[in-house]
Amino acid sequence: LTTISDEARIALDTVTGRAAGLFRPSIRLGVTGLSRAGKTVFISALVHNLVHGGRLPLFEAQKTGRIARAFLEEQPDDAVPRFQYEDHVAALVDQRIWPDSTRAISELRLTIEFESASGWNRMFSAGRLSVDIVDYPGEWLLDLPLLGKSYAEFSDEAFELTTLPVRADLARDWRALSATVTPDSDADEITARRLAESFSAYLKACKLDERALSTLPPGRFLMPGDLEGSPALTFAPLPGVSATRGRPGSLHAMMERRYEAYKTHVVKPFFREHIARLDRQIVLIDAMQALNAGPAAMADLERAVTEILACFRPGRGNFLTDWFARRIDRILIAATKADHLHHESHDRLQAIVRRLADRAIAKASFTGAAVDVVAMAAVRATREGTVKQAGEILPVIIGTPLEGERIGDETFDGTTETAIFPGDLPKSADAVFDERPASEKESIEPAIRFVRFRPPKLERTAEGITLSLPHIRLDRALQFLIGDRLA
Numbered sequence: 001l002t003t004i005s006d007e008a009r010i011a012l013d014t015v016t017g018r019a020a021g022l023f024r025p026s027i028r029l030g031v032t033g034l035s036r037a038g039k040t041v042f043i044s045a046l047v048h049n050l051v052h053g054g055r056l057p058l059f060e061a062q063k064t065g066r067i068a069r070a071f072l073e074e075q076p077d078d079a080v081p082r083f084q085y086e087d088h089v090a091a092l093v094d095q096r097i098w099p100d101s102t103r104a105i106s107e108l109r110l111t112i113e114f115e116s117a118s119g120w121n122r123m124f125s126a127g128r129l130s131v132d133i134v135d136y137p138g139e140w141l142l143d144l145p146l147l148g149k150s151y152a153e154f155s156d157e158a159f160e161l162t163t164l165p166v167r168a169d170l171a172r173d174w175r176a177l178s179a180t181v182t183p184d185s186d187a188d189e190i191t192a193r194r195l196a197e198s199f200s201a202y203l204k205a206c207k208l209d210e211r212a213l214s215t216l217p218p219g220r221f222l223m224p225g226d227l228e229g230s231p232a233l234t235f236a237p238l239p240g241v242s243a244t245r246g247r248p249g250s251l252h253a254m255m256e257r258r259y260e261a262y263k264t265h266v267v268k269p270f271f272r273e274h275i276a277r278l279d280r281q282i283v284l285i286d287a288m289q290a291l292n293a294g295p296a297a298m299a300d301l302e303r304a305v306t307e308i309l310a311c312f313r314p315g316r317g318n319f320l321t322d323w324f325a326r327r328i329d330r331i332l333i334a335a336t337k338a339d340h341l342h343h344e345s346h347d348r349l350q351a352i353v354r355r356l357a358d359r360a361i362a363k364a365s366f367t368g369a370a371v372d373v374v375a376m377a378a379v380r381a382t383r384e385g386t387v388k389q390a391g392e393i394l395p396v397i398i399g400t401p402l403e404g405e406r407i408g409d410e411t412f413d414g415t416t417e418t419a420i421f422p423g424d425l426p427k428s429a430d431a432v433f434d435e436r437p438a439s440e441k442e443s444i445e446p447a448i449r450f451v452r453f454r455p456p457k458l459e460r461t462a463e464g465i466t467l468s469l470p471h472i473r474l475d476r477a478l479q480f481l482i483g484d485r486l487a
């Protein structure tokens with residue numbers, strides 16, 4: 001699976017990286033999650049809060065006043081696009097709109113100057129840590145299992161998944177088209193393209209559908225990055241190709257060759273050049289959306305988290321994975337957008353995420369890195385209040401719903417602040433993962449009421465200085481991810 005040059009390159013990279021690290025301590029933090037999970041917002045808020053000395057009481061170095069300053073520096077990798085921090089912050093703060101989401105890999109270097117807490121460290125360390133933040137689509141990460149799969153296995157699994165009730169109708173057109181082709185027929189570009197387009201439409205439909213399904217590989221079909229329209233993406237699974245190899249010149253052989261080319265030229269270099277060098281990882285998940293969409297979406301999210309964790313598990317017999325799996329020592333699974341709930345529900349959300357993570361850890365037989373979970377909001381778009389209704393005092397969240405959002409008959413115009421009953425999460429995480437048939441279990445309806453809000457209006461001090469972006473538990477995430485390196 002791997003060539004000597006992969007190993008040599010990574011080893012050399014690590015040695016030179018470590019040598020440089022002796023003089024300039026640095027840490028590479030991977031930020032991933034499926035599309036719309038909140039990666040862009042998370043990175044923007046993290047950097048904004050550090051650079052502007054935000055309120056981060058659970059981030060020990062900041063709380064104890066040991067951070068002298070944090071600032072952006074030129075990133076070490078010239079070939080990787082820079083994370084467009086300034087544009088994203090301008091969108092969030094000045095225009096109060098959500099920034100453009102992650103579509104490909106990007107990077108940003110944040111350097112923190114600090115005073116070490118221990119006298120020993122103060123004597124020997126420079127008191128400077130560079131955090132190289134690497135933002136990349138989770139869809140690309142989920143390509144990793146393909147490295148260990150033949151084209152026949154990939155095809156079989158893809159068709160098998162379409163038999164799940166939650167996916168069957170979305171896959172109907174693609175399945176119907178696939179049924180009309182004979183894998184052993186002569187290779188033909190037009191057929192290959194039609195199949196690839198139809199397969200990719202199905203993958204996209206899974207993502208866009210309100211069932212909020214997570215992702216199937218190949219990741220670039222959903223997030224093509226700079227491969228948009230490229231021949232490397234013109235393949236699709238074929239039915240009934242298990243256990244055989246394609247006859248030379250057949251459609252089957254053509255698809256198989258392209259599948260292998262995708263692995264060699266797209267998947268492997270991505271892992272070798274980017275993922276293999278990470279030290280820490282945060283995986284963002286949109287648990288709110290999945291909870292809102294129902295049990296099938298939660299099960300699907302669990303499957304995605306299992307697959308993501310499996311990517312970080314050492315000992316899969318693949319050099320590339322082993323390398324980075326051993327290197328990464330902390331993984332944080334973070335449910336963002338907790339600002340859609342009243343704070344009374346934040347612990348419930350966290351308990352649900354913990355249960356989800358525990359189940360995923362067990363299913364993926366995950367060992368190695370320390371895994372923690374958090375329910376957070378990188379940017380808090382709401383504040384809390386109470387409303388009196390029929391003599392009862394009820395907790396509400398107050399924010400400006402995005403233009404076009406609706407609750408019942410009401411459609412919002414994007415300018416009006418509104419109080420909303422966020423609804424409740426189930427008291428116990430058990431209810432969410434209850435696998436008994438619907439008729440036998442406690443109903444977890446009514447679900448949370450989910451409207452999207454505009455980013456918050458930032459407060460200004462008397463001197464006109466804009467305060468940093470408000471958040472929920474971003475500091476807890478930071479402490480887990482980099483706190484020990486500032487000790």
Ligand code: GDP
Pocket residue numbers: 033034035036037038039040041042098099100101102336337338339340376377378379380381452453
């Ligand atoms: P990405 O695809 O992972 O980069 O996702 P984004 O960071 O672009 O987030 C997708 C959308 O989720 C945003 O446009 C927001 O609508 C919403 N979002 C992300 N993070 C938060 C958050 O902390 N609070 C709220 N209220 N919404 C968020």
